[in-house]
Amino acid sequence: QVQLVESGGGLAQAGDSLRLSCAASGIVFNTYDMAWFRQAPGKDRENVAAINWSGGSQYYADFAEGRFTISRDNAERRVYLQMNSLKPEDTGVYYCAAGRTPGLVSARDYGFWGRGTQVSISS
Secondary structure, three states: OOEEEEEOOEEEEOOOOEEEEEEEEOOOHHHOEEEEEEEOOOOOOEEEEEEOOOOOOEEEOOOOOOOEEEEEEOOOOEEEEEEOOOOHHHOEEEEEEEEOOOOOOOHHHOOEEOOOEEEEEEO
């Protein structure tokens, strides 16, 4: 059974940092691309950042570039999202996803999803 379990979310103030972690089980982790998506209230789910199976290629949404860093530890079967200089508009539920993707970006290419962790940023 595949499980992706997110942790590290919470309440923070604008300008703070948070580090999200996703623990994977039930998949051959080092053969899967991994991504972080987020969904704000009333908005569509959007890709925040993604990393390929080896860690050699990353994707960042424009809003994440320069503030967020995605990384993975294949030995520990974990993927991380370091979020710096947080803004109120970063508020949402953050989801970890796993898939074998042609380009890292599209949610349709990710077959496994976690339940999400809430991130709330106050001004």
